[in-house]
Amino acid sequence: MSISLFLEQVLNGLQFGVMLFLMSAGLTLVFGVMGLINLAHGSLYMIGAFSAAAIASWTGSFWLGLIASLMAAAIAGVIVEIVIIRRLYKRDHLDQVLATFALILLFSEAMRWIFGAFPLFLDVPDILSGTLSLPLGIEYSKYRMMIIVVGILTAIGLFALISKTKLGVRIRAGESDREMIAALGVDISKLYTLVFALGAALAGLAGAMVGAIQSVEVGMGEPVLILAFVVIVIGGIGSIKGALVGAILVGLTDTMGRFLLPSFFKIFLSPSSATDIGSALASMMIYILMAAVLIWKPSGLFGNSAK
Amino acid sequence: MFALSAVIALPTFADGHKAKVGMITTLSGGGSGLGIDVRDGFLLALKGNNNIEVVIEDDQRKPDIAVQLADKMIQSEKVDILTGIIWSNLAMAVVPAAVNQGKIYLSPNAGPSALAGAGCHKNYFNVAWQNDNLHEAAGGYANSEGYTNSFIMAPNYPAGKDALTGYKRFYEGELAGEIYTKLGQKDYAAEIAQIRASGADSVFFFLPGGMGIGFMKQFAQSGIDLPVVGPAFSFDQGILQAVGAAALGVKNTSQWSKDLKNDANVKFVADFQAEYGRLPSLYASQGYDTANLLASALNSADINDLDAFRLALKKADFASTRGNFSFDTNNHPIQDIYVREVIKEGDVFTNKIVATGLKNRSNAYVDECKM
Numbered sequence: 090m091s092i093s094l095f096l097e098q099v100l101n102g103l104q105f106g107v108m109l110f111l112m113s114a115g116l117t118l119v120f121g122v123m124g125l126i127n128l129a130h131g132s133l134y135m136i137g138a139f140s141a142a143a144i145a146s147w148t149g150s151f152w153l154g155l156i157a158s159l160m161a162a163a164i165a166g167v168i169v170e171i172v173i174i175r176r177l178y179k180r181d182h183l184d185q186v187l188a189t190f191a192l193i194l195l196f197s198e199a200m201r202w203i204f205g206a207f208p209l210f211l212d213v214p215d216i217l218s219g220t221l222s223l224p225l226g227i228e229y230s231k232y233r234m235m236i237i238v239v240g241i242l243t244a245i246g247l248f249a250l251i252s253k254t255k256l257g258v259r260i261r262a263g264e265s266d267r268e269m270i271a272a273l274g275v276d277i278s279k280l281y282t283l284v285f286a287l288g289a290a291l292a293g294l295a296g297a298m299v300g301a302i303q304s305v306e307v308g309m310g311e312p313v314l315i316l317a318f319v320v321i322v323i324g325g326i327g328s329i330k331g332a333l334v335g336a337i338l339v340g341l342t343d344t345m346g347r348f349l350l351p352s353f354f355k356i357f358l359s360p361s362s363a364t365d366i367g368s369a370l371a372s373m374m375i376y377i378l379m380a381a382v383l384i385w386k387p388s389g390l391f392g393n394s395a396k
Numbered sequence: 397m398f399a400l401s402a403v404i405a406l407p408t409f410a411d412g413h414k415a416k417v418g419m420i421t422t423l424s425g426g427g428s429g430l431g432i433d434v435r436d437g438f439l440l441a442l443k444g445n446n447n448i449e450v451v452i453e454d455d456q457r458k459p460d461i462a463v464q465l466a467d468k469m470i471q472s473e474k475v476d477i478l479t480g481i482i483w484s485n486l487a488m489a490v491v492p493a494a495v496n497q498g499k500i501y502l503s504p505n506a507g508p509s510a511l512a513g514a515g516c517h518k519n520y521f522n523v524a525w526q527n528d529n530l531h532e533a534a535g536g537y538a539n540s541e542g543y544t545n546s547f548i549m550a551p552n553y554p555a556g557k558d559a560l561t562g563y564k565r566f567y568e569g570e571l572a573g574e575i576y577t578k579l580g581q582k583d584y585a586a587e588i589a590q591i592r593a594s595g596a597d598s599v600f601f602f603l604p605g606g607m608g609i610g611f612m613k614q615f616a617q618s619g620i621d622l623p624v625v626g627p628a629f630s631f632d633q634g635i636l637q638a639v640g641a642a643a644l645g646v647k648n649t650s651q652w653s654k655d656l657k658n659d660a661n662v663k664f665v666a667d668f669q670a671e672y673g674r675l676p677s678l679y680a681s682q683g684y685d686t687a688n689l690l691a692s693a694l695n696s697a698d699i700n701d702l703d704a705f706r707l708a709l710k711k712a713d714f715a716s717t718r719g720n721f722s723f724d725t726n727n728h729p730i731q732d733i734y735v736r737e738v739i740k741e742g743d744v745f746t747n748k749i750v751a752t753g754l755k756n757r758s759n760a761y762v763d764e765c766k767m
Contacts (some may be wrong), residue, residue, distance in 0.1 A: 094593040101585035209640035220619040303582040304609035309428045
């Protein structure tokens, strides 16, 4: 095992983490500010990917596809919030889970009805294809590098939004005490719609960026959604910082686990048993991590214990 | 759950040349393209046939739902024959119970080794292949191309294990690496980094559906310039359009290709395009052959006399899209497995045959089957 392989895997873990951050940031905001569990977040990721694929193949431009994904996911978010989500804020978490689960099924079948059952084509733009030569002999995909950069910029932008703008103040106040800010005259419904749309846009962006290197198909959002929930539980509900730290932790643990565990077992087991046991353990790693974090800090790394 | 009932004829089953077929296949969610192709091929062959009634249900790729659907079809729909399952893990959950209850099962896709060897049964026929077959041909092709240090990869489930076993059975070189990935995994950055560092001279992978799309695109982006070989499952007609140019030049093995020049296949490809507006994949050809096999057996034997019916199925007296078709003693096909290359024809990505990988290949589990 060489240093360049190890570092390349670290970069891969970072890129995976950054993509998870884009998904989890929206999820944790919605859960933190509005107290709403939104299972349909994965569908917004899928809508972003499908819009990007559709617009990119129609116009021939990947970048227009990316913009389309942001807009389509945000618009879908606004519509869903106004029509359905609004009625769920005052309700029990179980009702929210049931309603948003129904949304998952609705969106999945809608996508299949509009676009067909076969996966769509979305490719990385030519300017970003191929690899970058980094020091220590690492060849890293230019496109994945872009994902890392976009993720970091988004994190910086979100931090600036939350800590330096009036909207950010309202969001933080809403996380602390929902009733108080309504009593102080802030227009809650507009705030909630905005937060929901922001989360949706981030999910859509993640879907579009990832769709170009994976596949754009129905049901692509649910596995990522599960990971996003793991991230926000680890990071603490409502905390963007927690979402970032949690996402990077999960991304690195999963990637390094898949890479190191089988090699570790190969030291004293036969190659096929090592791969069997190693891969089985690797797929459990992030959940073991979540359990360990929760034992140590029950509200997550940056969560508030009084909620 | 979506219940799609395609009733082709009203049943009067006193006539032993009529039968009811229960098709359990994957019609929703990821991987539904395969089930939809099998269904479309199957129904195309039965167009105009008033002797066969087909009930179709969606297993959503979940073993527990497939088991419930099988129970419903056997007990309440009272089907004579079951078919349709795409995935080996679902087949392992449904087939043993179904054949033990006296129902005939015709597999249009999944061919796990467990059902070809010790778990074989006189009521179970596989019309597609035994899971290892296409991978065996890939291993043989790797030898003939002079590859000596392959990196091999498949998901960690029965068909994935069969895949790597099959490749290693015929491949004679060294392995630069062997990885079982998580079923459903979409991001292969970690595995691709390992391929790069391993010094391999070729890559063999089995990643059906969306998994393969993700891997091929990421591999093409990685700048690693190694020949890639795989079974047709990662390069079928449905998947290729989503992968695009990243797949050009890849060699894949299959028992069927749209350019096979026999009469049955020429008619099949033309009819499929006319009926559905798209080119068929190998899954569609498998569904089509399964329906034609069934229709031929029903024409010559009585469904109420199961022994005679089984003999009629075993004779396989129908025009297959693959040309010659016969069953070996464990009810799996003996057929040629071809090597195809991914090419672009006009606007469409498709495959063309470049070599024959294995001639008259049966399977490795014939001796383990005590039928």
